[in-house]
Amino acid sequence: MTERRNRLRQFIDGEAASALPLLAAALLALALANSPSAEAVAGFLHAPLGFSLGPIDLDKSLLLWINDGLMALFFLLVGLEIKREIMEGALSQPSQVALPVAGAAGGMAVPALIYVAIAWNDPSALRGWAIPAATDIAFSLGVLAALGKRVPLSLKVFLTTLAIVDDLGAIAIIAIFYTADLSPTALAFAALFIAGLAALNFTGVRRLWPYLLLGALLWLSVLKSGVHATLAGVVLASFIPLKSVGEADEARPAIYLEHLLKPWSAWFIMPVFAFANTGLPLAGLSSATLAEPVPLGILAGLFVGKQVGIMLCAGLLIALGFVAMPRGATWRTLHGVAILAGIGFTMSLFIGSLAFGDDQAREIQVRLGVLAGSFLSAVVGYLLLRFTPGR
DSSP, X not given: OHHHHHHHHHHHHHHHHTHHHHHHHHHHXXXXXXXXXXXXXXXXXXXXXXXEETTEEOOEEHHHIIIIIIHHHHHHHHHHHHHHHHHHSGGGOHXXXXXXXXXXXXXHHHHHHHHHHHHTTOTTGXXXXXXXXXXXXXXXXHHHHHHGGGSOHHHHHHHHHHHHHHHHHHHHHHHHHSOOSOOHHHHHHHHHHHHHHHHHHHTTOOOHHHHHHHHHHHXXXXXXXXXOTTHHHHHHXXXXXOOOTTOOGGGSHHHHHHHHHHHHIIIIIHHHHHHHHOOOOOTTOOHHHHTSHHHHHHHHIIIIIHHHHXXXXXXXXXHTTSSOOOTTOOHHHHHHHHHHTTXXXXXXXXXXXXXXXXXXXXXXXXXXXXXXXXXXXXXXXXXXXXXXXXX
């Protein structure tokens, strides 16, 4: 139990620290988007990069390489973290799972319903219904870290577990609802490579390079199949061995790869994604812009829907006596953490890029809604927790 608690503390501290480069990249993108360099940056991000070789066409813009390629590595890390939590972490204990799972379910459903209600009369805007359903674990834990001991560890565990379940839900949403026209040939190759990964796992292969080789081929197949390529990272993570009796973490392939990827994700992949996807030109924006269905739906979903959904579902379990209030927490501190779950950012921006593709007008609206909703959730959640009297 002590080892698990120490690992959880390390996980929370690591995710909180990763918020700093992410925030710096987002601020830099905002500054450049409102400077004379804005057109040069946009041209750089949309510059073609790659090659075509027979039926294999990898000639994409730099922005797509970031969203389809680098983010596949991010999803590989997410998949490894989820796998570890399910097998030996916070999600392995049924008694610890009920409250955050209920909160995550409400925190995904209510924001989506609010978005749909606001965008109902705009059919094209409805494609973004899932944007406010996601929680950004790095930023939300970063705010909690800034509050120090004002927030009990039990609530940090609650928010971490909720965000992990949230990631699982986001992965399922992407797989089911955000796929293009499917290619049977590419899907057949993807199935072949998945079978190869399963065979490696079943036969006890513990070297990483065969998994990574098949994973790269799987990514290429999924990229051409119409299913979003980042899901290949999650599939690969599920087959990389984790359990190994008597071995240190460094000798366990999944743990070793997770430790290898984490600094790259925190200091390169996520900041690069944030830089490429958060540039928001402020010229011409007004309160009327924010009142458009897409930004208003995202803002209301993140700030209102998240806290209402989490408190409604998690609070109901507590009120009915099915689960206990997290140790050291109060209704007010639980509410503050529920508000912080409205920090969507990374996953919300990513789902927005899938929902609206190359529609630049919608893209700007998504960025406005995500930034406004996340900022409001962070500030209000922080202030509520900061000025809550200690027990």
